[in-house]
Amino acid sequence: MLTGALFAGCAAGLIAALLHFAFVQEVILLGEGYETGELTHFSGSALEAPADHAHEAGAADDHVQGAEAADPSALTRNGLTVLFTILIYVSYAGLLVAGFGLAETLGKRVGAVEGLLWGIAGFVSFQLAPALGLPPELPGTVAADLGDRQVWWWGAVALTGTALALLAYGHHAWKYPLAVGMLALPHIIGAPTIDEYYGVAPPEVGAMFSARVLGVGLAVWAVLGWVAGQLWERSRTA
Amino acid sequence: MTTLSSVKTTSGLASVLAMVVMGVALMFVAGHAQSATLHDAAHDMRHATGFPCH
Numbered sequence: 001m002l003t004g005a006l007f008a009g010c011a012a013g014l015i016a017a018l019l020h021f022a023f024v025q026e027v028i029l030l031g032e033g034y035e036t037g038e039l040t041h042f043s044g045s046a047l048e049a050p051a052d053h054a055h056e057a058g059a060a061d062d063h064v065q066g067a068e069a070a071d072p073s074a075l076t077r078n079g080l081t082v083l084f085t086i087l088i089y090v091s092y093a094g095l096l097v098a099g100f101g102l103a104e105t106l107g108k109r110v111g112a113v114e115g116l117l118w119g120i121a122g123f124v125s126f127q128l129a130p131a132l133g134l135p136p137e138l139p140g141t142v143a144a145d146l147g148d149r150q151v152w153w154w155g156a157v158a159l160t161g162t163a164l165a166l167l168a169y170g171h172h173a174w175k176y177p178l179a180v181g182m183l184a185l186p187h188i189i190g191a192p193t194i195d196e197y198y199g200v201a202p203p204e205v206g207a208m209f210s211a212r213v214l215g216v217g218l219a220v221w222a223v224l225g226w227v228a229g230q231l232w233e234r235s236r237t238a
Numbered sequence: 239m240t241t242l243s244s245v246k247t248t249s250g251l252a253s254v255l256a257m258v259v260m261g262v263a264l265m266f267v268a269g270h271a272q273s274a275t276l277h278d279a280a281h282d283m284r285h286a287t288g289f290p291c292h
Binding site for chain 2: 005020077098
């Protein structure tokens with residue numbers, strides 16, 4: 001179980017890193033250009049954000065200072081991005097394979113095709129559904145309190161994942177209203193937001209960033225699920 | 239037979255639980271922990287996977 005998760009997670013993480021550098025990193029750097037003031041969007045500047053809001057909202061300023069203090073070389077920065085991308089996809093793979101194991105104890109077979117569907121469901125649970133409330137954050141955007149957002153994020157992930165599993169594997173008719181309720185609940189509660197928008201990056205860049213992050217996420221989760229399902233099936237039949 | 243299946247199921251559930259704990263712990267450390275070092279190291283990945291970052 002662990003070996004399959006490690007292999008699938010590393011493979012998916014490497015593909016994710018490749019797609020990240022092909023599509024996403026350039027947009028992050030562009031956003032940081034606006035965040036640091038190196039570039040200026042015509043209607044916005046970090047200096048124009050009310051100081052109390054910037055502080056209360058979690059502090060784009062602190063973030064910029066932290067990044068400047070560390071000032072890693074591009075090689076170090078990108079190397080760490082590859083490393084952490086692999087780590088996060090190994091964590092996704094661990095949870096995915098745990099799901100396979102749970103399905104098996106309930107008498108459900110998981111192979112490559114089911115794995116692909118699980119991967120897409122994982123993308124919906126971990127990236128798409130949370131993004132409805134908390135869109136992927138381009139550097140240079142300002143959001144609500146970090147702790148509140150993290151709590152909402154974990155809640156949205158847990159409820160969405162459980163609801164999808166219930167829809168796929170539940171036996172009773174009541175699974176439909178229950179699952180729909182669980183899918184809707186985080187969005188009825190609503191993600192933490194701030195009262196106004198203080199982001200200094202252009203909306204065009206933010207939109208491009210969100211779209212690319214979600215596109216890359218779907219592609220890599222599909223690969224992750226397929227590979228993990230394939231390995232799972234082989235380990236069961238070996 | 240019943241004993242064997244129940245042992246198998248228990249061991250299966252223990253593995254499932256271990257994988258869940260590992261996955262969540264790794265996700266927390268890589269994606270959510272707010273130590274400055276971890277944040278800076280994981281920064282680009284956190285943004286690129288849609289985690290709340292800072």
